[in-house]
Structure formats: C-alpha cells, structure tokens
Amino acid sequence: MKIEMTDLNPVKKSLTIELDEEMVAKETESVLKSYAAKAQIPGFRKGKAPKSVIKSRFAKEIKEDVRERLISRSFHDAVKKHDLKPLANPALEEMSDDPGSPLRFKTSFEVLPEIELQGHKGIEVRRPSTAVGDNEVKKTLEELRESQAKLVTEEGRKAVTGDVLVADVEGTPEAGESFNREAMMIEVGSTENMPGFNEKLEGAEAGQELEFSIDFPKQHPVEAQAGKAVKYRIKVHEVKRRELPELDDEFAKDLGDFDDLEALEARIRGDLETRKKRESEMAVRQGVLDKLLLANPIVLPEVLVEEEIRQRLEEVVRRMMMQGMDPEQMNLDWQDLRKKQDEPARKAVHARLLLDALAESENIEVEKEEMDDRLKRDAEAMGENYEKFRAQLEKRGGLEVLKNQMIREKSLDLMTSLANIQDEE
Numbered sequence: 001m002k003i004e005m006t007d008l009n010p011v012k013k014s015l016t017i018e019l020d021e022e023m024v025a026k027e028t029e030s031v032l033k034s035y036a037a038k039a040q041i042p043g044f045r046k047g048k049a050p051k052s053v054i055k056s057r058f059a060k061e062i063k064e065d066v067r068e069r070l071i072s073r074s075f076h077d078a079v080k081k082h083d084l085k086p087l088a089n090p091a092l093e094e095m096s097d098d099p100g101s102p103l104r105f106k107t108s109f110e111v112l113p114e115i116e117l118q119g120h121k122g123i124e125v126r127r128p129s130t131a132v133g134d135n136e137v138k139k140t141l142e143e144l145r146e147s148q149a150k151l152v153t154e155e156g157r158k159a160v161t162g163d164v165l166v167a168d169v170e171g172t173p174e175a176g177e178s179f180n181r182e183a184m185m186i187e188v189g190s191t192e193n194m195p196g197f198n199e200k201l202e203g204a205e206a207g208q209e210l211e212f213s214i215d216f217p218k219q220h221p222v223e224a225q226a227g228k229a230v231k232y233r234i235k236v237h238e239v240k241r242r243e244l245p246e247l248d249d250e251f252a253k254d255l256g257d258f259d260d261l262e263a264l265e266a267r268i269r270g271d272l273e274t275r276k277k278r279e280s281e282m283a284v285r286q287g288v289l290d291k292l293l294l295a296n297p298i299v300l301p302e303v304l305v306e307e308e309i310r311q312r313l314e315e316v317v318r319r320m321m322m323q324g325m326d327p328e329q330m331n332l333d334w335q336d337l338r339k340k341q342d343e344p345a346r347k348a349v350h351a352r353l354l355l356d357a358l359a360e361s362e363n364i365e366v367e368k369e370e371m372d373d374r375l376k377r378d379a380e381a382m383g384e385n386y387e388k389f390r391a392q393l394e395k396r397g398g399l400e401v402l403k404n405q406m407i408r409e410k411s412l413d414l415m416t417s418l419a420n421i422q423d424e425e
Contacts, residue, residue, distance in 0.1 A: 003078045010299045011113045013084060014093075017074050019103040024066065031065045063097075070103055071095075084111055088303045110301040115357040119295035123419045125287035130276040132269050140268050144255065145247060151240040159204045159239050161189030166238040174228040183237065200232075210234040219331065226331045285412055288419050293350055300349050308345040309338060355408040362414060366406045371399075374406060 002018040032051055035058050041049040055062065071092070079086060090107035097103045151164055159165060165188065169181045186193070188201045200212045211233050218227040245251050252264035316337065317327050358364070379389035393399055 001074055001077070003081065005078075005082055008108065011110050011301045012108060013111060014106060014108045015075065015078050015082075015090075016094075016106045017071075017078055017104070019070055019074055021100060021102055024070065024097070024103050027066050027070055028062065031062050031069070035062060067095075067097055067103065071105055075107060087111060087301055110303050112301065113298045113353065115296065115298060115353065117292075117296060117354065117357055117361065120292055120358060120415055121418045123288050123291045123415065125284055125291065125419055125421055127284050127421050127423045128276075128280045129424045130273060130280050132272045132276065136272055137265055137268050140272065141247060141265070144268075145244050145251070146242075148251070148254070149242040149244050152243045153238045153240050156205070157239045157241060159188050159201055159236075161198070161202070162242055163188045164240045164242075165201060165204060165234075165236055166240065168235045168237070170233040172231045172233075174230065176228075201234075204234075204236050204239065206236055206238050208236045210236070219333070284419070284421055285416050288416050289351055289412060292354055292415065293347065296354055298350065298353065300346055300353070304349045304353075305342075305345055308349050309341045312341045312345060313337060352408060355411040356404075358411040358415065359407045362411070364407055364410050364414065366403050366410070370406065371403060374402065 001020075001023070004016040006014040006016075008014050032055060036049065036051055036054045038046075039049055039054055039058070040046050041053060041057065044050075044053070075090060086109040088109065090109040092105060092107055094106040095104070097105075157163070165186045167184055167186060169184050169186075170178065171180075172178045186201065188204075189198050194214050194216065196214050200210060200214075204210060211231070213229050213231045215229050216226060245254075247261065249260040252258040252261045255264060258264045258267065313334075320327050320330070375390050375393070376386050379386045382389065390399075393402065
C-alpha cells in the first residue's frame with residue numbers, strides 16, 4: 001500500500017492511497033466467496049453455484065463491495081499510521097479502479113489544529129465597578145411602581161400613549177383569512193404594535209369605531225401577511241389610564257415583608273449590587289477569553305464551525321416552538337439567519353479549542369465528585385429527580401458534553417486567577 005499525505009492547510013489533510021493489483025484480487029476473491037456462500041441461484045442449491053456464475057450475476061455488487069471494503073480499511077490504516085484523527089468522514093475526491101489495475105483514491109478531511117498557547121498568563125483586564133448609584137435604585141423603584149399600576153376606566157377620556165384600550169378588533173388581510181378578537185387589551189404606544197398602528201389609536205374614545213389600513217413589513221414573521229396591507233376595524237369599548245401608586249411605606253409593605261420604603265430601597269440596592277458583582281465577574285472572564293483569542297489566531301476546522309451553526313439554528317427553532325410559533329409557517333430568511341450565526345459560531349469554536357489546549361497542557365480534569373455535585377445542582381434547578389436526570393443525560397451522551405464544558409470552565413477559571421485585573425472606579 002502506497003500512501004501520500006499532503007497538508008492542504010493547518011487543519012485540512014489529503015491522503016492519496018494506492019493498492020496494488022494483488023491486494024485488489026485477494027479482496028475480490030474474499031468477497032466472491034462470501035457471495036457464493038449466500039447466493040440463491042435458480043437451478044443450484046444454496047452455496048453450490050459455480051463462482052463463474054456468481055461473478056457474472058453479481059459483478060456490479062461485488063465490485064462495489066470490494067471498493068468499499070478496501071477504501072475503508074486502507075484509509076483507517078493510513079490515518080493510524082500517520083497518527084491522524086479525522087473530525088468527520090473523509091470526502092472521496094478521486095478514484096480509479098480499472099480492471100487489472102491498482103485501486104487508487106484520494107480523500108480529504110479535517111483534523112484539530114496544533115496549538116501552542118501564547119500570552120495566557122497575566123492577561124490585563126479591567127473589572128467594571130459594582131457600585132450602585134442612587135439613580136439606579138430610583139429607576140428600579142419606578143419600574144416596580146409601573147408594575148403595580150392599576151388600569152382605571154375614565155369616561156370621556158381620549159387615548160394617549162400609555163393608555164390601554166378595551167376593543168373588538170377585526171382584521172382583513174390583503175391576502176389570507178380575516179381574524180377577529182373581542183375585548184382585546186391594546187396598549188397605545190406599545191413597541192409590540194405594528195408601525196403606524198399607534199398613531200391611529202391616539203385620541204380614540206369609548207364608543208368610537210376606527211377604520212384604517214396598515215402595511216405589514218416584508219419581513220413580517222407571518223408569511224401570509226408579509227408585505228401586505230391589512231384593513232382594521234376597531235370598536236373601542238373603554239379607555240383606561242394607568243394610575244400609579246404613591247411611593248411610600250404602604251407601597252413597600254404591599255410588595256412584601258418590608259417595614260417601610262427605606263427597607264425596600266435597601267433590598268433593591270442589595271439585589272443590584274449582587275447582580276452587578278455577577279455581571280462584573282462575567283465581564284472579567286469574557287475579557288480574559290477575548291484577549292486569549294486575539295493572542296492566539298488559528299485556522300478553524302470548517303466541520304466544527306458548521307456543526308456549531310447547525311446547533312445554533314436548532315436552538316432558534318426550539319425557542320420559537322416553545323413560544324408557540326411554527327417555524328414552517330414563519331417568513332424566515334434562513335440564509336440570513338445562518339449568515340448572522342457565522343461569526344459567533346467561529347468565536348465559540350475558537351474559544352473551545354484554546355481552552356481545550358490549555359486543559360491538556362495543564363492537566364486539568366474533572367473529578368467524579370465535582371461531576372456529581374454539578375449534576376445534583378442542575379437537577380435541583382430543573383426540579384427533576386437526580387437519578388432520572390443523570391440517566392436521561394447519559395442516554396443522550398450528555399455526560400461527556402457536560403464534562404468537557406466543566407473542564408473548559410476550569411481552564412477559564414485558571415486563566416482568570418492568573419490575570420492582572422484592575423478595578424474600575
């Protein structure tokens with residue numbers, strides 16, 4: 001067997017393999033015997049038909065089996081000899097197997113890049129301030145106040161931004177079926193309303209009937225309405241204004257176990273500090289990782305990038321379905337979605353490869369006790385039985401995935417502990 005290996009780039013290899021006529025003949029004889037033992041030919045008992053009959057009857061099948069066996073076995077032997085670990089099945093690019101001639105074929109495939117990490121110690125990053133300002137506390141208080149607002153019907157009121165209409169809505173698309181909604185709550189000025197819709201609702205009064213058309217954008221998720229005009233007929237029953245509660249001790253007591261407004265403000269400040277500390281630590285870790293990527297540019301295996309993009313698009317579909325949307329009925333530009341996922345997918349693959357390289361060089365492992373503790377926390381967070389959760393994860397091959405994820409987390413922990421971190425004022 002002759003083997004010629006070529007480096008197409010740092011992660012892509014090409015193998016040209018040639019098997020002489022003797023090897024091809026020997027394999028052909030083996031396959032022929034296998035067919036002869038199993039073939040049922042009219043006029044002959046099973047396994048008793050002459051080889052010449054078998055060879056004539058199954059010439060095409062025998063040739064394909066010989067080719068498949070030799071290519072598979074010789075490729076396996078070749079990658080083992082050169083200590084290569086293909087990331088996916090090889091692409092067969094060339095092949096010649098004329099009768100009486102050597103079998104020659106050429107394949108290409110990708111492997112992991114060889115990585116020698118640079119600059120992973122003493123990375124300089126800044127830790128965002130975790131101080132909580134009075135304005136942030138006031139903003140959160142106002143958000144709480146807004147969430148506790150009551151809707152009060154006011155006779156003779158003309159709707160303004162922030163008001164809520166109780167109305168019957170009838171829509172007639174330019175193409176497609178009409179739809180009706182009774183006693184629908186519509187917030188005037190909501191960003192969830194279609195462009196141009198809010199302006200039509202401004203000044204509406206109880207008892208009034210509105211008629212207008214709205215042009216839906218071409219990228220609207222409902223394909224039947226995308227780029228079409230929809231004629232609306234809206235009968236307004238009520239106009240409700242928002243009535244905000246006073247920011248006082250009673251407001252605080254109504255929200256929970258707070259003696260007064262000062263206690264509520266203290267809780268808000270504490271919660272904001274906790275959140276900002278968590279976000280600050282995440283920013284430090286991301287900063288360390290980003291600088292590691294910049295210091296270690298590598299050629300990425302496209303097969304890993306494609307797999308990452310596929311998983312991200314599957315996650316998009318899952319989120320849509322969880323929200324009750326049917327992706328097949330949505331006017332989605334999958335090519336555009338895929339294009340948007342390309343850069344983040346490459347960054348994710350790049351990061352995984354570098355963290356794996358660090359884990360290998362520093363002998364970072366995950367102990368059984370660490371794995372068990374993580375699984376118990378995850379099961380508890382999801383409200384599931386630990387044993388059942390573990391069994392389901394193991395069945396899907398998720399234990400190995402989780403282990404690799406934890407090793408990468410520990411690799412990033414190590415780099416962060418070695419980083420030169422400056423606190424922002």
